[in-house]
Amino acid sequence: MFVEVPSTTSSSGAETATRPSWAVRVRRGVSPYLYLLPAVVMLVVWIYKPLGETVGLSFYKWNMVPTSPKVPVGMDNYVRVLSLPELHQALRNTILYVLAFMVFSLLLPMIVALLSNRVAGRWKTLYQALIFVPFLITPVAGSAIWRWLFNPEGGTIPRVAATLGFELGNVFREPGLAMLGVVLIVGWQMLGFGVLVISAGLAGINPDYASAAALDGASQSAITRKITLPLLSPTLVFLGLMTILLGAQWAYPIIDIVTQGGPSGSSTNIYYLLYEFGFQNFDAGLSAAAGTLFFLGFGLIAVVFVRVSDRLSFYDN
Secondary structure, three states: OOOOOOOHHHHHHHHHHHOOOHHHHHHHHHHHHHHHHHHHHHHHHHHHHHHHHHHHHOOEEOOOOOOOOOEEOOOHHHHHHHHOHHHHHHHHHHHHHHHHHHHHHHHHHHHHHHHHOOOOOHHHHHHHHHHHHHHHOOHHHHHHHHHHHOOOOOOHHHHHHHHOOOOOOOHHHOOOOHHHHHHHHHHHHHHHHHHHHHHHHHHOOOHHHHHHHHHOOOOHHHHHHHHHHHHHHHHHHHHHHHHHHHHHHHHHHHHHHHHOOOOOOOOOOHHHHHHHHHHHOOOHHHHHHHHHHHHHHHHHHHHHHHHHHHHHOOOOO
């Protein structure tokens, strides 16, 4: 009686033949990273390299003249910048700017988006597009338009105010009104962006929730408070974080064009203060130290905000 024993040579040969070679395995493993390489290079060149150079420059005194030497000063730039009253004023103004921008990036966009969500057909798209248009206007052009509107010598807004019995004067040269003028211009541009983001968030909410609540007798206000707004909370948290981190940056070009930080620093913020340190006072070390501190501060705020965002957000899954 003969028993057939299966051949092991052929199976191992087939396994060897189908197994990819070392070069193929390496190529397959490296390929995903090659796709990411251009983005990583751009991040290193445009973000991390300048950031590292800024941190290094903060320990030197330098007037930005290529022929002048950089003098090491240790932590002196950090001590100086923390003791400057201009920094304290800029920080206070930045906080006020962010709080005021919340109205234009969260409160008003939420109201406008909820109202426009009730508009049906093409009118809804047209309505939202008209609100979004100011966001597409460059800060330089927008500032020029508002300077013309607020011109104390024949501007539209001072004329209207005069007919109502108010004397505005030069809004951008009044300590009590300069910041309000900047907030109005930036808020006018931010409103369209906020409406667009919140409208996108509303589009992602399943309408079956509101329909089921309406069948149970819930009013429109109750549906908005107990269903729509909780499901919209991730979008609102995102807009809040964007406003905190980028609000001062959005205000910088407007400040530079219409007020130049004045009068007496009443409308300046931390970004314009960096510009003054670096390109008006030509103190690169002091500007780098202030920029490093602001980077650490905003980074800490972002980390804390991301940590608590899950507690502030409600998801339907």
